[in-house]
Structure formats: structure tokens, C-alpha cells
Amino acid sequence: MHDVVIVGAGPVGLMLACELGLAGCSVLVLERAPDPHTPWRAAPLGLRGLSATSIEAFDRRGLLPALLTASGMDAPATHSEEDELAPPYAVGHFGGMMLDSADVDVAALPYRIPGPAPEFVMTSLEAVESVLSDRAARLGVEIRRGRAVSAITQDADSVLVHAGEHAYPARWVVGCDGGHSAVRSLAGFEFTGTEPQFTGYVMLADVADLEKLRPGFNPTPTGMYLRLPADGHIGMMDFDAGAFDRSQEPTRDHLQEVLRRVSGTGVTLTGVHLASTFTDRAMQVTTYRRGRVLLAGDAAHIHSPLGGQGLHTGIGDAVNLGWKLAATVHGHAPEALLDTYTPERHPVAAWVLDWTRAQAVVMRPSPFAQATQGLMRDLLGTRDVTTYVFGKLSGWSIRYELGSDHPLAGRNAPDLRLQDGTRLGELLQDGRGLLLDFSADGTLRDAAAGWESRIRYVTGTARNDLGLSAVLVRPDGTVAWAVDGNPDLEAFEQTAGQWFGSPAQVNTAR
Missing domain, CATH: 3.40.30.120 (Glutaredoxin)
Incomplete structure (x- = not known):
């Protein structure tokens, strides 16, 4: 019997597996997909942004150099005590409205001091998973692919996970199996939230007249489109209340029709290599634990990719849960330690869901939304609001309620350095x-x-x-x-x- 079976070998499941393996737990990871290498996980379609506190999580396990190398970035810089905090490399956007990182008031960020971890890393799912898979293997974690979970039964002492003809007993099970989580459904978690306003599209296509599409985010009177740096990598939002999403295959003709409509151009697609759809459906489980089954990442909360918070929030879930579950496995956890997982992480994801909902509202093709968007542009151009947004998106403003009145308690620890240089x-x-x-x-x-x-x-x-x-x-x-x-x-x-x-x-x- 394993201490923990994790369902899902994406970044969240692998990060959790590494945390548990580091603590000496016996861990098995079951993954439905037989092959981790797909175009949807590699650049450009698999590109994702990692924010400050997630990057620090890699640094605090000695994984930052490997992550930066896998992401095609330079090794972290060294800092001296005379260094001052610089504005972040990037802040991001709100509803397609880009924020200027120079407007971040770094002095207003609580307990921030310079460190080697960058504030933002553009990486890919494949890069993150390769680093974490290597780490998990070194820690003795077993990963079995091509295992789709079909049933879960639990009693007071153990859980049995069925995948195909196999059954895997464990003391605990964690579902990290994404937005369509089988674990969430099989274990009976309540999943509530709001229905979508739009169908989103992402594609890699050949475009005969790419110059007709402006780079970056482009809200229009009929929707929104996004032209990304890689040629033919295009995103679209069609406010159809999510009617098209997964209802049929997105053909070249359909994609061209939507792109022409939302862009207001006569752009022509000559070929489509890959295409997929998504929505802004925003849902969250009411609790992250039912008996001996827990959830993390998209299995616990789904939302649109607006703002790029999905990977960041999932990594936060895994790091928060890992040490608590390991202490419980080893029998030295205080009473109810594991029960702090939901009250600490549930509000974080609830904010992310509201953040994406607010962006969907201002992006709607209506006079009311456009008026709100104008107001938001003015606010986002101010130093105070830009600093607020960066604090939220980076994770630096997160503070768990731990019952202490010290302003640092419950916050991410600053990277303090001793006189000998140890961080x-x-x-x-x-x-x-x-x-x-x-x-x-x-x-x-x-x-x-x-x-x-x-x-x-x-x-x-x-x-x-x-x-x-x-x-x-x-x-x-x-x-x-x-x-x-x-x-x-x-x-x-x-x-x-x-x-x-x-x-x-x-x-x-x-």
C-alpha cells in the first residue's frame, strides 16, 4: 500500500509528488495520458507564466536553475546587500489591457527584499513537468502512465483507486487530474459556480495575410482576438455563452468565420495545425477534502485563462498541501493540521475566479462593458492600482489567517540572508x-x-x-x-x- 496515490501527472500533481517524496512518503502517480510529450504542452501552445511566489517555491527546493534552463532563461543572478528592489519584469494584463511594470511601487510591497528568484518566468508545461518528473524520480516517486481512473472507494483507514484492470490501495488519494477531474466526480465533491459567457479558441494556423491582425490583445465591438509572438498562434473570444465549446470540432471554416467576425477583417486561414476551445466557466469545490480524498489545482477550481493564474494557483495548492499531508502520513501532525488546507487555499482560488469573471465582464462587446473598460484603463494607469494588481497576481499580497497580529505572519517569507550569504x-x-x-x-x-x-x-x-x-x-x-x-x-x-x-x-x- 502506498502512503499517497496522486491522480494526474501535470505540474500540480508532480509538484505535490516531489513534496511528499522529499518528506519520505511512498508515492504513486497515475496519469491517464500515455505520453507526456504533446504539442499542447510544448511551446508555443503550452506556454505559461509562473509568478513570483511559485518561482520561489522552485527556488526553495533547489529547482530554480533547472527550471530556468528548461525554460530557456539564464541562471539566477546573485545579489548583494546593497541591491535595491527593481520593478518586476512584467505585470500582466486585465481584460486585455496591459499594465506597465514601471508603475509598480516596489517599496509598498510588504517585507520584500532582493533575491535570485525572478518575479516572472515564461515557461511551458513541458519544461515544468520535465524538471519535476526528474526530481520525482530521484525521490523514488513511481509514475504510471496510461492509467485512467474509473472508481474510488474509501473507508476510515484507506482508499482504493481503480484504473482499468488494476486497483491501487493507498492511505490517501489526491486528485490533480484537471478541470474534468474524475477524482472530483467519483468522490462526490460538490462543484459550484457560474456558467460561461464566451467560447474561447486557441489555434496554431497558417494565415495568408497575418498583417491584418494587430499583435497583442485586441478587444473589438464583436469580441476579442489575441495575436501572439509565434506566427499563426492566435486566440479568440466569441461571446456566445459558451455554446460552441466542445460541441463540435473547430474546423478551418468555422475558425476563419469567428476570426473574421471578432477581428473585423477579411483575414484568411490557409491551414490549421492545432485548435482547441475553452470557456470562462468558473467553478470551485466547496471543500478540498472528503475523507481520505483531497483535490488540488484545476481539479478543485476551474476558470478562464484570463490573467494566467491557473498554473500559479495550482502550484500554491501543492506546496501548501504537501507538508501537511506528509506530517499526517508520518503521524506527527497536530490535530486538524490537514483541515487547514481548505480554509487557506479556498479563498485564494475564489479570488482568482472573481478576477477572471471581472475581466470577462469588461471584455463583452457591449456599450456598457466598453464604458467600464474605459474606466478601468484610467485606473490601471495609476501607480496604486498597478501595484495592487501586481501584489495579487504575484502572490505577494496573499496572507493566510493564522491568528497572529504580526504583519508578517501568514505571508510568504522574505528571502532573508545571513552574514555568511546563506539565504x-x-x-x-x-x-x-x-x-x-x-x-x-x-x-x-x-x-x-x-x-x-x-x-x-x-x-x-x-x-x-x-x-x-x-x-x-x-x-x-x-x-x-x-x-x-x-x-x-x-x-x-x-x-x-x-x-x-x-x-x-x-x-x-x-
Whole structure:
């Protein structure tokens, strides 16, 4: 019996598998598709953007250089304590309206300091999956492809996953199998939300007169089209309430008719290599756990690709869940630790769904939407709004409610550096929590002694401690506890027990 069976070998499933494997869990990944290499996962059709906190998740597991190499980018730069935060490389768009990264007020971002992780990486699904697959294999994770899940049964102690003629027993199952998740359906999760306003199209085509299409996003009185950098890589939105999506194959004639209508041009497609449809249907499960079955990524929440938040949100799910599920498997999790997964991640995805809904509204081909779009253009041209949008899209503004009044608690940890140059990100690579004690006499050393197997204790001075005297960081990079003055030993022990179990649990667990 495996500790965990993960259904789905996309980026979310593989990231979760790596987190569990790093923690010493026995992990099996089942993937329906027999071959991971398809044109839809490679560039240009498989291009995706990774935002700041997701990139830091790769950095904190030592995977950033491999990710950048696979994505065709340079190795991360080194930074000195004199470096200042620079505006991000890119912010993104809202409803096709591009934002200027120079308008981001980096000084207004909470607890941000320079680090080697870039704020944005343009990568592909294939690149991400290749890096994570290699990592998973090194950690002993088993991946079986061509396994479509057909049934799931569970009792109080285990789950049985049926795939074809095979049945796989496990202590836990996690569905990471995408928007049409079989696990979600088979396990009886409630899936609610809103129906679509448009059918979206993406295609790689031969265009006889490509110059008729303007580059970038182009809202029009009849819809929207997007001409991407690769020749013939085109996206479209047709506000038909999602009527065409998956109802029939998108033929060349149909694609040309829609493109001519939404672009207002007589553009001609001479051939179509690949084409697919999608909608802005926005749905989310009401809970991310039912018994011993959990969901992550698109299996838990679906939305349109507007704003490019799907991969970013899914990676966040996997990193949040991984260490909690591993602690539960090993028997040293505090009571209800796994139950914090839904209240922490559900609001994040709920915001993403609303973010994509709002964009669909302003992109509608109507006078009301166009008036709203004009107002949004004015707002998005301001420094405050651009900074707000970047904080949201990057993940830097996310703050979990952990019951602490310190402004850093619940936020993604800044990449603090000790005097010897060691970074916080490097200290998290083994998957344990981290206690940084900046006091001259190592005030917290004795208090942390009971958690050595789960919390790395490091003392010393930092090049820029941001006024902190101590900070406790969860394995997912979230600050669990921080203090500016003299550390309260009782408060530390209470917080450590809340997230990592009592010393007795840690020392007697499996």
C-alpha cells in the first residue's frame, strides 16, 4: 500500500509528488495520458507564466536553475546587500489591457527584499513537468502512465483507486487530474459556480495575410482576438455563452468565420495545425477534502485563462498541501493540521475566479462593458492600482489567517540572508520548517530543541533582518510566527506545536 496515490501527472500533481517524496512518503502517480510529450504542452501552445511566489517555491527546493534552463532563461543572478528592489519584469494584463511594470511601487510591497528568484518566468508545461518528473524520480516517486481512473472507494483507514484492470490501495488519494477531474466526480465533491459567457479558441494556423491582425490583445465591438509572438498562434473570444465549446470540432471554416467576425477583417486561414476551445466557466469545490480524498489545482477550481493564474494557483495548492499531508502520513501532525488546507487555499482560488469573471465582464462587446473598460484603463494607469494588481497576481499580497497580529505572519517569507550569504530559500531545501534566531545569545535554541527533526534551527545575524528578532517559517515558505522584540518562549512553543506537533509526537511518530 502506498502512503499517497496522486491522480494526474501535470505540474500540480508532480509538484505535490516531489513534496511528499522529499518528506519520505511512498508515492504513486497515475496519469491517464500515455505520453507526456504533446504539442499542447510544448511551446508555443503550452506556454505559461509562473509568478513570483511559485518561482520561489522552485527556488526553495533547489529547482530554480533547472527550471530556468528548461525554460530557456539564464541562471539566477546573485545579489548583494546593497541591491535595491527593481520593478518586476512584467505585470500582466486585465481584460486585455496591459499594465506597465514601471508603475509598480516596489517599496509598498510588504517585507520584500532582493533575491535570485525572478518575479516572472515564461515557461511551458513541458519544461515544468520535465524538471519535476526528474526530481520525482530521484525521490523514488513511481509514475504510471496510461492509467485512467474509473472508481474510488474509501473507508476510515484507506482508499482504493481503480484504473482499468488494476486497483491501487493507498492511505490517501489526491486528485490533480484537471478541470474534468474524475477524482472530483467519483468522490462526490460538490462543484459550484457560474456558467460561461464566451467560447474561447486557441489555434496554431497558417494565415495568408497575418498583417491584418494587430499583435497583442485586441478587444473589438464583436469580441476579442489575441495575436501572439509565434506566427499563426492566435486566440479568440466569441461571446456566445459558451455554446460552441466542445460541441463540435473547430474546423478551418468555422475558425476563419469567428476570426473574421471578432477581428473585423477579411483575414484568411490557409491551414490549421492545432485548435482547441475553452470557456470562462468558473467553478470551485466547496471543500478540498472528503475523507481520505483531497483535490488540488484545476481539479478543485476551474476558470478562464484570463490573467494566467491557473498554473500559479495550482502550484500554491501543492506546496501548501504537501507538508501537511506528509506530517499526517508520518503521524506527527497536530490535530486538524490537514483541515487547514481548505480554509487557506479556498479563498485564494475564489479570488482568482472573481478576477477572471471581472475581466470577462469588461471584455463583452457591449456599450456598457466598453464604458467600464474605459474606466478601468484610467485606473490601471495609476501607480496604486498597478501595484495592487501586481501584489495579487504575484502572490505577494496573499496572507493566510493564522491568528497572529504580526504583519508578517501568514505571508510568504522574505528571502532573508545571513552574514555568511546563506539565504532563507537555501535553508528550506530539505523540506523542514525553519527557525531563524537573530538574537546574540541564541535565545530560542533550547526551546527549539524538541523539534530538530521537523524544524531547522539557525542562529546568527542577518544582512537585513527587517527589524525581526526571530521568525518561524513553515515548510511551504509561509511565516508561522515572527517577533520584533524579545522572543516570547511560550508563544513560540505554542505556535511550533500548532504547526509541527508536540515534541513527544515528533519523537515517537513513524
